[in-house]
Structures are given as structure tokens and as C-alpha cells.
Amino acid sequence: MSAPVAELRGVSLALGATPVLEDVSLRIEANDYLAILGPNGGGKTTLLKLLLGLYTPDRGQVQVLGDSPRRARGRVGYVPQHVRFDLEFPIRVQDVVLMGRLGRGGGARIRAGDRDAAHAALERVEMRELAARPIGALSGGQLQRVLIARALSQQPELLLLDEPTASLDERIGRSVWELFEELSQEMAVVVVSHDIGAISRYVHGVACLNRRLHAHPSRELTSDILEATYGCPVDLLAHGHPHRVLTEHGEP
Amino acid sequence: MLEALTLPFFQRVLLAGLLASLACGVIGTYVVAKRIASLSGGLSHAAFGGVGLGYLAGFPPMLGAAGFGLLAALVVGIAQRRLGSGIDTLVSMVWSVGMALGIVFVALAPGYAPDLMSYLFGSLLFVPWDYVIAIGVLDLLILVAVLLFHRVFEAVCFDDEFAEVAGLPAERVFLGLLALTALAIVTLIRVVGVILAIALLTIPAATARPWVESLRAMMLLSVALCAVSTVGGLLLAYGLSQGIGLSAPPGPLIILLAALFYALSAAARAILQRRRLAFGPAAP
Numbered sequence: 020m021s022a023p024v025a026e027l028r029g030v031s032l033a034l035g036a037t038p039v040l041e042d043v044s045l046r047i048e049a050n051d052y053l054a055i056l057g058p059n060g061g062g063k064t065t066l067l068k069l070l071l072g073l074y075t076p077d078r079g080q081v082q083v084l085g086d087s088p089r090r091a092r093g094r095v096g097y098v099p100q101h102v103r104f105d106l107e108f109p110i111r112v113q114d115v116v117l118m119g120r121l122g123r124g125g126g127a128r129i130r131a132g133d134r135d136a137a138h139a140a141l142e143r144v145e146m147r148e149l150a151a152r153p154i155g156a157l158s159g160g161q162l163q164r165v166l167i168a169r170a171l172s173q174q175p176e177l178l179l180l181d182e183p184t185a186s187l188d189e190r191i192g193r194s195v196w197e198l199f200e201e202l203s204q205e206m207a208v209v210v211v212s213h214d215i216g217a218i219s220r221y222v223h224g225v226a227c228l229n230r231r232l233h234a235h236p237s238r239e240l241t242s243d244i245l246e247a248t249y250g251c252p253v254d255l256l257a258h259g260h261p262h263r264v265l266t267e268h269g270e271p
Numbered sequence: 272m273l274e275a276l277t278l279p280f281f282q283r284v285l286l287a288g289l290l291a292s293l294a295c296g297v298i299g300t301y302v303v304a305k306r307i308a309s310l311s312g313g314l315s316h317a318a319f320g321g322v323g324l325g326y327l328a329g330f331p332p333m334l335g336a337a338g339f340g341l342l343a344a345l346v347v348g349i350a351q352r353r354l355g356s357g358i359d360t361l362v363s364m365v366w367s368v369g370m371a372l373g374i375v376f377v378a379l380a381p382g383y384a385p386d387l388m389s390y391l392f393g394s395l396l397f398v399p400w401d402y403v404i405a406i407g408v409l410d411l412l413i414l415v416a417v418l419l420f421h422r423v424f425e426a427v428c429f430d431d432e433f434a435e436v437a438g439l440p441a442e443r444v445f446l447g448l449l450a451l452t453a454l455a456i457v458t459l460i461r462v463v464g465v466i467l468a469i470a471l472l473t474i475p476a477a478t479a480r481p482w483v484e485s486l487r488a489m490m491l492l493s494v495a496l497c498a499v500s501t502v503g504g505l506l507l508a509y510g511l512s513q514g515i516g517l518s519a520p521p522g523p524l525i526i527l528l529a530a531l532f533y534a535l536s537a538a539a540r541a542i543l544q545r546r547r548l549a550f551g552p553a554a555p
Contacts, residue, residue: 071436093438099430108304108429109483118426122438129422153484173437 022085024049024177024207025070030079032065039065042079043232047177052203052221055211057228063211064100066228067179070209071097084176093122096175096206100182101162106155112165113150116140119172133172140171144198167195177207182214196221275509280396287398288501288525290406291458294413296494298455299476300486301448305428310347312469313362314449315456317343317369319465322390323376332390333405336460339369340453348446392464393522395505406458413451424448425486462501463522471497474529478536500529 025047032040039062057063068074069081072088083091120133141147144164170178199208200221227233275281302311321335343365351358426434427444435441459468475496483489504525511517
């Protein structure tokens with residue numbers, strides 16, 4: 020078996036006095052398309068930040084692209100939750116996407132290859148014609164795509180997306196799920212979400228995270244696993260896709 | 272009022288004001304875009320401690336202001352990441368401790384007590400040539416740094432977390448930006464004083480922000496607004512003293528003018544928005 024793109028081994032991390040992750044192990048292979056599900060506060064964003072080297076584990080090991088997460092920076096694409104952005108910030112779409120090129124040495128100068136990579140990335144998320152728009156004029160879904168393009172302009176080997184389902188109400192062209200599937204032919208893709216609807220038929224594997232990680236080789240979820248993750252009984256109603264989930268009634 | 276422009280002393284004052292506007296509009300843009308106004312207020316008040324130390328130890332107060340401002344920038348900048356929301360409390364401590372130190376130092380200084388008001392609210396009318404030159408040098412330093420590193424500053428202001436994971440030394444870049452902010456504040460101390468510096472740093476930039484689509488454009492518009500407020504405030508002060516014998520200090524007048532432009536701009540935005548709602552979206 021070839022070396023994994025990223026690996027967590029027995030990772031535990033507490034933020035302040037709160038244990039967020041406990042004994043989490045996970046292997047991400049090349050061309051994986053993995054969904055990590057879990058309730059809010061279950062440690063999903065923390066897991067991504069460990070892979071990005073923004074946090075160091077209290078126990079256990081994290082390896083990314085055969086190196087420490089910090090040294091792998093620039094080769095890992097990151098799409099944060101778009102809701103935390105300041106839409107009054109005066110900046111155009113193309114300049115946001117160009118930020119993905121900043122880590123490649125050369126410092127503050129823009130080189131020819133940078134613009135090409137940025138345009139290609141915008142093309143990929145079908146946002147090229149909005150390149151000169153200020154971000155304040157975008158819808159939530161469009162901003163999401165810009166952030167995906169910014170990560171793609173890094174030409175990453177691993178792509179990490181935090182809650183990309185937040186604003187995918189609009190249907191511009193094909194769905195981003197197909198885009199992620201297509202991207203996973205070039206890089207490993209990890210999507211984190213609290214929304215079980217995030218698992219599409221395209222996902223190769225699902226892991227459920229609520230402080231502890233419950234991994235599945237396939238995308239089939241069982242109610243046992245969901246119950247272990249969400250801490251309450253969960254009914255799965257599979258009407259093709261996306262899956263719908265209803266929590267058991269009767270409990271506050 | 273305009274005959275003032277021909278007076279040599281007034282030309283020197285104007286030059287000082289215009290040079291300070293340059294630093295103010297450029298750095299104010301970052302301060303407003305990154306929303307670090309209160310943090311910058313802390314730096315400006317901390318600088319007053321250095322003014323006091325200058326009097327006590329017998330070196331130029333402006334040198335002390337720069338030293339204290341840079342030190343405060345370092346402390347607050349390093350603490351920023353580690354404290355999270357607790358930074359708020361630290362900033363107010365830096366803010367008030369700087370002021371307290373300044374007052375104590377001046378009280379301990381031998382000889383006559385200097386006019387503190389001029390450092391608190393500015394005293395542009397008596398600006399000496401060497402201070403004008405100092406503002407020019409600081410301008411040059413700030414502009415060169417911005418020309419070289421604008422993209423990095425912009426990235427860290429927009430999304431410091433992404434800047435870091437993309438491989439930039441985000442924390443050092445932020446410290447650099449705070450250091451430039453401290454220097455820009457020093458250029459403003461003679462113009463509007465440590466108390467009003469934060470207003471001139473933020474009001475023109477905040478006025479500019481809704482009208483522009485890039486930080487570069489915001490800088491140009493902020494510099495222009497800064498310059499117009501400064502020149503306007505100076506002329507107004509001169510006119511008041513010549514016309515009706517009122518000696519109003521220019522610093523506060525400059526701030527009031529800047530605030531007036533902000534109010535006018537906000538009203539214009541509101542009217543435009545209402546029109547857009549009434550007549551539907553404008554053709555692209």
C-alpha cells in the first residue's frame with residue numbers, strides 16, 4: 020500500500036479544559052473523497068485545523084503528505100466556512116483567488132503563472148465571469164465557490180472543506196458534489212459537515228465524529244453508528260439521495 | 272481665509288498636514304478593513320507614555336512616542352493570537368497605562384510643565400521644520416513597506432488563517448502592520464494629538480470603504496479625504512481667528528470635518544440605496 024496523503028494516529032486534543040478529540044485515528048489515501056459528519060461542537064473543524072497545523076495534538080501524531088502539517092503548508096487546500104467573512108471588505112473575486120498563490124515563494128509579487136492558476140481555478144467553479152466583482156456583491160453560494168477556487172489555485176494535493184453545504188441552495192451549473200468527485204481524481208478531498216445531507220452518492224467513505232471517530236469503509240451509514248455519533252437515536256430515511264435524517268421525537 | 276495659503280508658516284503647517292494625511296489614509300485603510308480600530312487606539316494612547324518619558328529623560332518626545340507605540344504594537348500583536356477575545360481587556364490596559372505613565376513622567380520631569388494639551392489634541396500651528404521632515408521620513412518608510420508588501424498585508428487583513436495555511440508568516444506580517452500603524456500614529460500626534468489620532472486614522476477610511484471595490488482605491492480615497500479634512504480644519508481655524516477673533520484649535524476642527532464627510536457620505540449611500548430599491552437594479 021502506498022503512503023497515505025494524511026494520517027492521524029491516536030490523536031487527542033483538549034482546548035482549554037474541554038476535550039475535543041479523543042484517540043482519533045484516520046487515514047486519508049490518495050484520491051479519497053471522504054465525508055466527516057458529526058454534530059456541532061463534535062470536533063470537525065478542530066480535526067481540519069490539526070491537519071493544517073493550526074493546532075498541535077496533546078497526544079498522538081499527525082502526518083500530512085509525509086511531513087509535519089506545518090511543513091506541508093501550501094500543498095494543502097483549505098476552504099473555511101464562508102459565514103465568517105466580512106462582506107464589507109473591499110476586494111474583488113480575482114484578488115481573493117490570487118491569495119491562494121501567496122505561499123509559493125516570490126513573496127508579494129504576482130507572477131504570470133499565478134494569474135493563469137487563478138483563472139483556471141475560477142473556471143473550474145464556473146465563476147470566471149464574476150472575476151471582477153467585489154465579494155460584497157456575491158451570494159453565499161457564490162462566495163463559497165470563490166473560496167473553493169482560492170484553495171484550488173494552490174494546486175493542492177489534499178483539499179479540506181469546512182461545511183461546504185452551508186449555502187448550496189442555488190443550482191449554478193452542476194452540483195459542487197460532482198465537482199468534488201471530479202477533483203478527487205486529482206487530489207484527496209475531505210468534506211466536513213454537520214448535515215447528513217452532505218453525503219452524496221459520490222462520497223467514497225464516511226466517518227462520524229463526536230470527540231471519537233467512527234469510520235466506515237463505505238458510504239453506507241447504519242443507525243448504530245449515527246447513534247454513537249449524535250448520542251441519540253437517529254432514523255435514516257434513504258430516498259435515493261440526499262439522505263434525510265429525522266431525530267427520534269419525544270425527547271427535549 | 273485663503274490668503275493664509277501665501278503665509279510661509281502656514282505653508283509649513285499645510286505641508287505637515289498633507290504629509291501626515293498620506294500615512295493616515297494608507298494605514299487607516301488597513302486598520303478599518305481589518306477592524307482593529309480599538310487596538311490602534313491602544314497604540315496611540317500608549318505612545319503618550321513615550322512623550323512623557325522624552326520630557327523626563329531629555330530626548331525628543333516624538334522619539335519616545337515612536338518607541339512606546341512600537342513596543343505596544345509588539346505586546347498587543349503577540350498577545351492577539353493567544354488571548355482571543357481577551358485581547359479587548361489587554362488593549363484597554365495598554366491604553367490607560369500608556370496615558371498614566373505619560374502623566375507621571377511629565378510630573379516627575381524637572382523644570383516647567385510642558386503644554387500637555389498640544390500632545391493630546393495636536394498643535395499643528397507651531398510645528399517645527401524638523402518635525403515636518405520626520406513626518407516625511409516616516410511616510411517614505413510606510414509607503415515603501417506598503418508598496419513591497421501590500422498583497423501580504425491584504426491577505427492577512429482579509430483572512431489571516433488562510434494566509435497562514437497558504438504558507439505566509441501571518442503573525443509576523445500582522446506585527447509588521449501594527450508597527451506601521453504605530454508609526455502612522457506618530458505622524459498624527461502633532462496634527463490631531465494622541466486622543467484624536469485614532470479618529471483621523473479611521474473616519475476617512477470608513478467614509479471611503481462603501482464607495483470602493485479594492486483596498487488600493489480605498490487608500491487613495493482615504494488619503495484624499497484625510498487631506499481635505501486637514502486642510503479644511505486648518506483654514507477654518509485660521510479663518511475663525513482672523514475673522515472673529517476666536518482661537519479654535521485646528522486638531523478638533525479637522526476631526527469634526529472628517530466626521531461631517533462621513534455623515535454626508537452615509538446619507539448619500541442611503542439615498543442611492545433607496546433609489547435603487549425604487550427603480551430596480553441598475554443596468555450593469
